[in-house]
Amino acid sequence: MEELFAKPEIRKPENIVYKKTDLMVDRPLSYCPGCGHGTVHRILMEVIEEMDIQGDTIGVSPVGCSVLAYDFLDIDMLGAAHGRAPALATAIKRLWPHRFVFTYQGDGDLAAIGTAETIHACNRGENITIIFINNGIYGMTGGQMAPTTLPGMRSSTSPYGRDVLTMGYPLKMTELVAQLPGTHYVTRQSVHTPGNARKTKKAIRKAFDIQKEKKGVGWIEVVSNCNSGWKMTPVQANKWMEDNMFPFYPLGDIKVDGKLIEVAK
Amino acid sequence: MGELRLMKGNEAVAEAAIRAGCDGYFGYPITPQSEVMEYLMAEKPYDRTGMVVLQAESEVASINMIYGAAGTGKKVITSSSSPGISLMQEGISYMAGAELPAVIVNVVRGGPGLGTIQPSQADYFQAVKGGGHGDYKLIVLAPASVQEMCDHVKLGFDLAFKYRTPVMLLSDGAVGQMMEKVVLFDQIPRRTDEEVIAQCPWAATGKLKNRDHIIITSLDLDPAGQERVNLKLQAKYKKIEENEIMYEEIHCEDAEYLFVAFGLSARICQKATDLARAKGIKVGLFRPITLFPFPVQQIASTIKRVKGVLVVEMNAGQMIEDVKLSVGLNVKIEHFGRFGGIIPSPDEVVRALEQKIIGG
Numbered sequence: 105m106e107e108l109f110a111k112p113e114i115r116k117p118e119n120i121v122y123k124k125t126d127l128m129v130d131r132p133l134s135y136c137p138g139c140g141h142g143t144v145h146r147i148l149m150e151v152i153e154e155m156d157i158q159g160d161t162i163g164v165s166p167v168g169c170s171v172l173a174y175d176f177l178d179i180d181m182l183g184a185a186h187g188r189a190p191a192l193a194t195a196i197k198r199l200w201p202h203r204f205v206f207t208y209q210g211d212g213d214l215a216a217i218g219t220a221e222t223i224h225a226c227n228r229g230e231n232i233t234i235i236f237i238n239n240g241i242y243g244m245t246g247g248q249m250a251p252t253t254l255p256g257m258r259s260s261t262s263p264y265g266r267d268v269l270t271m272g273y274p275l276k277m278t279e280l281v282a283q284l285p286g287t288h289y290v291t292r293q294s295v296h297t298p299g300n301a302r303k304t305k306k307a308i309r310k311a312f313d314i315q316k317e318k319k320g321v322g323w324i325e326v327v328s329n330c331n332s333g334w335k336m337t338p339v340q341a342n343k344w345m346e347d348n349m350f351p352f353y354p355l356g357d358i359k360v361d362g363k364l365i366e367v368a369k
Numbered sequence: 370m371g372e373l374r375l376m377k378g379n380e381a382v383a384e385a386a387i388r389a390g391c392d393g394y395f396g397y398p399i400t401p402q403s404e405v406m407e408y409l410m411a412e413k414p415y416d417r418t419g420m421v422v423l424q425a426e427s428e429v430a431s432i433n434m435i436y437g438a439a440g441t442g443k444k445v446i447t448s449s450s451s452p453g454i455s456l457m458q459e460g461i462s463y464m465a466g467a468e469l470p471a472v473i474v475n476v477v478r479g480g481p482g483l484g485t486i487q488p489s490q491a492d493y494f495q496a497v498k499g500g501g502h503g504d505y506k507l508i509v510l511a512p513a514s515v516q517e518m519c520d521h522v523k524l525g526f527d528l529a530f531k532y533r534t535p536v537m538l539l540s541d542g543a544v545g546q547m548m549e550k551v552v553l554f555d556q557i558p559r560r561t562d563e564e565v566i567a568q569c570p571w572a573a574t575g576k577l578k579n580r581d582h583i584i585i586t587s588l589d590l591d592p593a594g595q596e597r598v599n600l601k602l603q604a605k606y607k608k609i610e611e612n613e614i615m616y617e618e619i620h621c622e623d624a625e626y627l628f629v630a631f632g633l634s635a636r637i638c639q640k641a642t643d644l645a646r647a648k649g650i651k652v653g654l655f656r657p658i659t660l661f662p663f664p665v666q667q668i669a670s671t672i673k674r675v676k677g678v679l680v681v682e683m684n685a686g687q688m689i690e691d692v693k694l695s696v697g698l699n700v701k702i703e704h705f706g707r708f709g710g711i712i713p714s715p716d717e718v719v720r721a722l723e724q725k726i727i728g729g
Binding site: 129158159160161162164171172174175177178179180181182183184185188191192193194195196198199200203220221224 | 392393395421423425426427429430431433434435436437438440441443445459460463467562573574575576577578582583584585586587588
């Protein structure tokens with residue numbers, strides 16, 4: 105199988121410019137081809153490897169597409185009930201203050217059923233990292249409307265498009281938590297191009313670094329695609345994301361060093 | 370002999386948690402148990418032992434904080450009252466499934482719904498039969514005094530870690546609020562992080578070089594795997610039934626009639642036993658201390674010797690089902706209950722015995 109991808113004769117240690125982190129468990133991911141989860145998993149594990157904190161990290165996975173994240177990330181992890189990851193992370197960090205603690209959550213988990221746990225963990229200024237994957241849809245349960253589904257966007261429970269008058273508006277959790285004094289670093293990124301993935305990796309590293317400073321929540325929203333839920337090819341989905349998701353969920357830092365970034369009008 | 374103090378039951382829970390070497394309390398205020406967190410906050414246990422106390426945003430959050438902390442091997446406790454315990458059922462089910470130890474105190478008030486803030490025993494079914502979704506049991510202890518509120522916290526932690534299962538203290542608003550003298554056990558030191566890692570090799574404490582990564586979860590999507598999880602839990606509950614039954618018998622040796630009651634109702638029946646015996650009625654009291662495991666054989670062998678049984682509960686008849694399941698159908702077993710926050714008087718109980726059992 106490997107021969108399909110590279111000529112054996114050039115596979116020498118001196119020729120290796122990049123390799124998969126050892127902190128990714130060697131097993132097939134459960135994600136759809138083209139999904140952003142796998143990329144975020146990889147760069148998260150690269151950060152943990154580079155910081156040499158594999159033994160000092162405790163992660164909390166959600167309910168949603170990434171419910172099995174703990175099977176792929178070679179660190180100690182707990183699987184939370186739907187939406188409750190920030191509550192678990194709160195207690196773990198309080199009782200293990202020298203451990204690096206993060207939650208990994210989707211939009212349904214974080215912005216619908218877990219809104220209270222999310223906002224209050226942020227408002228208490230817990231010294232944790234929250235990684236929030238926003239693909240505007242419930243992926244695992246089959247493409248239902250999420251709190252982040254765009255106005256007019258079709259889903260299996262908004263088959264004629266999200267009507268904001270009856271179904272409510274998309275919730276911008278990242279802008280919301282940036283207002284709270286308990287958050288120290290709040291950013292929104294994506295992983296759909298190598299450049300964007302590098303920026304996301306830097307953001308995750310920054311959020312882990314501030315855990316050492318005990319200054320409050322580090323928050324990374326990753327706007328991602330869901331090509332199967334959106335009924336598109338991966339390439340179409342990335343294009344649709346750029347054209348539709350990014351205008352509503354603009355990429356970039358929202359709060360740095362505890363200060364909101366001024367946005368030019 | 371430990372330190373003697375006059376305390377409320379709720380305060381005794383809090384002080385016992387500190388002394389048991391507990392690592393953390395996570396809770397949300399609700400009457401009639403708010404003294405637990407109030408006492409802890411005033412007592413500054415962080416200065417005494419390093420114990421963390423946190424007021425959560427809801428009972429949903431506090432039980433999930435307990436789940437997270439317990440999954441890392443820490444010794445943690447929460448308390449609430451009936452409506453709050455209902456909110457916690459999701460987390461309790463996850464903890465049973467993931468096999469995590471913790472102590473959960475329910476200072477029961479009358480229901481259903483918002484009910485009342487007065488004492489009740491109407492959460493027996495919820496506590497003993499599972500409560501949340503799925504096939505699981507909690508170890509359920511029924512303290513009947515402030516002394517037992519204290520002692521059962523320590524016992525609860527021991528059982529929770531011995532079997533890796535959540536333990537519930539099913540008390541009520543009266544036992545939580547009343548003041549009695551209590552002998553406090555001596556401080557047990559909190560375990561260091563190194564001790565937690567050594568004693569809880571199953572816990573997610575940070576990956577060690579010499580072992581695989583630990584995953585704390587109740588999920589197994591493979592039906593055969595999930596059946597194995599269930600069989601493992603059932604085997605554990607069987608072992609608990611074989612080893613951990615606790616009960617008390619008062620004046621049962623010569624008894625012709627029997628009260629069966631737990632918690633506060635047993636205290637009332639104790640007085641009722643004295644009143645009845647003063648009238649020449651030979652009645653005894655059987656008090657289950659563990660509601661799960663239920664003392665099936667013990668209760669059956671005592672009931673065999675009497676003419677009739679009155680099960681006294683502050684509910685519409687819940688434990689009576691377990692009493693009836695413990696014995697044959699030819700035994701006269703009736704229920705006497707007051708509910709909605711009414712505490713029956715010992716005289717009422719004696720009258721019920723005379724009308725329903727002796728005269729009936």
